[in-house]
Amino acid sequence: MDESVPPTVLTTRNLDGIAEYIRDGKARTITVMVGAGISTSAGIPDFRSPDTGLYANLARLDLPYAEAVFDIDYFREKPEPFYTLAHELYPGKYRPTITHSFIRLLHDKGSLLKLFTQNIDCLEREAGVPGDKIVEAHGSFARQSCIECKSAYPQEEMREHIEARTIPRCHGCNGLVKPEIVFFGEALPSAFFDNRHLPEEADLCIVMGTSLSVQPFASLPQLAQQGKPRILINQEVVGGLGSRPDDVLLLGDCDTGVRKLAKACGWLEELEALWAATAPKEAAEPGPEKTKDEKLEDEINKLTAEIDESLNLSKWHQEKVRGSLPSLLPKNSSPESDQQPNSSGSPSFDNVLHHDPNGNLGHVFLANARDDGKGKKDSDE
Numbered sequence: 471m472d473e474s475v476p477p478t479v480l481t482t483r484n485l486d487g488i489a490e491y492i493r494d495g496k497a498r499t500i501t502v503m504v505g506a507g508i509s510t511s512a513g514i515p516d517f518r519s520p521d522t523g524l525y526a527n528l529a530r531l532d533l534p535y536a537e538a539v540f541d542i543d544y545f546r547e548k549p550e551p552f553y554t555l556a557h558e559l560y561p562g563k564y565r566p567t568i569t570h571s572f573i574r575l576l577h578d579k580g581s582l583l584k585l586f587t588q589n590i591d592c593l594e595r596e597a598g599v600p601g602d603k604i605v606e607a608h609g610s611f612a613r614q615s616c617i618e619c620k621s622a623y624p625q626e627e628m629r630e631h632i633e634a635r636t637i638p639r640c641h642g643c644n645g646l647v648k649p650e651i652v653f654f655g656e657a658l659p660s661a662f663f664d665n666r667h668l669p670e671e672a673d674l675c676i677v678m679g680t681s682l683s684v685q686p687f688a689s690l691p692q693l694a695q696q697g698k699p700r701i702l703i704n705q706e707v708v709g710g711l712g713s714r715p716d717d718v719l720l721l722g723d724c725d726t727g728v729r730k731l732a733k734a735c736g737w738l739e740e741l742e743a744l745w746a747a748t749a750p751k752e753a754a755e756p757g758p759e760k761t762k763d764e765k766l767e768d769e770i771n772k773l774t775a776e777i778d779e780s781l782n783l784s785k786w787h788q789e790k791v792r793g794s795l796p797s798l799l800p801k802n803s804s805p806e807s808d809q810q811p812n813s814s815g816s817p818s819f820d821n822v823l824h825h826d827p828n829g830n831l832g833h834v835f836l837a838n839a840r841d842d843g844k845g846k847k848d849s850d851e
C-alpha cells in the first residue's frame with residue numbers, strides 16, 4: 471500500500487479512518503467477502519497440513535490424490551471418502567469465531583448488504599447471519615440433493631446418514647445424494663451470479679481471511695466502486711487490495727483485526743457479548759454429566775479408533791489387491807505420485823470452480839494459499 475497516496479473519501483488511510491467512516495453513517499451498505507481464514511481459529515481442519523489428523527485420515531482412504539474427495543467423477547465411483555470427510559466437518563461440531571459474530575453484528579446494525587463466503591462450514595449461519603444475507607459461493611452443507619435428478623433430500627435424514635457414515639440415496643431415482651457443496655468441475659450456485667452486482671452498490675467492502683486465489687470469487691473485491699473504501703483483514707496482502715487510495719490493510723489474524731475494528735467503532739462490548747452467546751451450552755451448565763475434558767477425551771478416543779480402523783481396512787484392502795493382482799500393478803504405483811490432477815492447459819470457465827493448479831484445497835479450507843512457488847509454510851498460522 472502506498473501510504474503517500476492521499477485518500478479521497480476517508481479522512482485517514484487506516485483503521486481509524488474506516489471506523490470514522492462507519493461511525494459517521496457513511497457505510498450504510500457493506501459487502502463482506504470471506505474465506506477459510508475466518509474459520510481456522512474455530513478449528514476447522516486444514517487439509518493441506520500433513521500434521522493434521524484429517525489429512526492423514528484422507529491418505530488412508532486410498533484417494534488417488536487429496537482433491538479427489540471433491541471431484542464429482544470420483545464421487546460417482548466412490549462416495550465413501552467424501553462421507554468420511556463430511557462426518558468430520560458436518561455443521562454443529564464447531565463454534566463460530568468472533569469474526570463470524572462480527573458479520574452478524576454488521577447485520578444487526580442494519581448495514582450488511584451481503585456476505586460472500588467461500589466456506590462450506592455454515593459458521594456464518596450459526597453465528598446468526600440470516601441465510602438470505604449469505605451467498606455461499608462454493609455451496610454448503612445447508613442443503614442437499616440427488617446428483618442425478620436434482621431432487622432435494624431431507625436435512626434430517628442427511629444428518630442421520632452422516633452421523634452413521636452411511637451413503638444416502640435419492641428416494642426418487644436411487645441416485646447418490648450429496649450436500650450442495652460445489653465440487654471441482656461443477657458450476658457455482660446461481661445465487662453467486664444473481665448477487666454479483668452488489669459489491670458495486672455497497673458503501674464499504676470488507677475482505678477477510680482469504681487468499682483470493684480461486685476464481686471467480688477472487689474478482690469480487692474489484693467490483694467495488696472506485697471511491698468506496700475497502701478494508702482487508704488478512705495475514706497477507708492479496709488480490710490487489712491496497713492499490714486504491716481508499717484501501718486500508720489490517721494485516722494479521724482475523725479475530726484480532728475485527729476486535730480492533732469493533733473497538734474503533736465503539737462496538738467491542740457488543741461484539742464480545744454476541745460471540746459469548748455462541749458458546750456451547752454444555753460448557754455453561756454444571757451437572758453430574760461428564761466434564762468437557764472427559765467428553766473431549768472420549769471424542770479423541772473414538773476418532774483414534776476410527777482412524778485405526780480405516781488404516782487397517784486400507785492395509786487389508788491394499789494387500790488383498792496386491793496379492794490377487796500382482797501383475798496389474800506397476801512397481802512404482804503410488805497413490806500420491808502418479809495421479810495428480812491434470813491442470814495444465816485446462817480452460818478457464820468463469821462459472822465453474824477452478825481447480826487450483828497447485829493441487830491444494832485452499833478453495834475450501836485454507837486462508838492463505840502459499841504454494842505459488844514460494845514454498846510451503848504452514849507453521850505460522
Ligand SMILES: [Zn+2]
Pocket residue numbers: 616617618619620621640641642643644645
Ligand atoms: Zn434422484
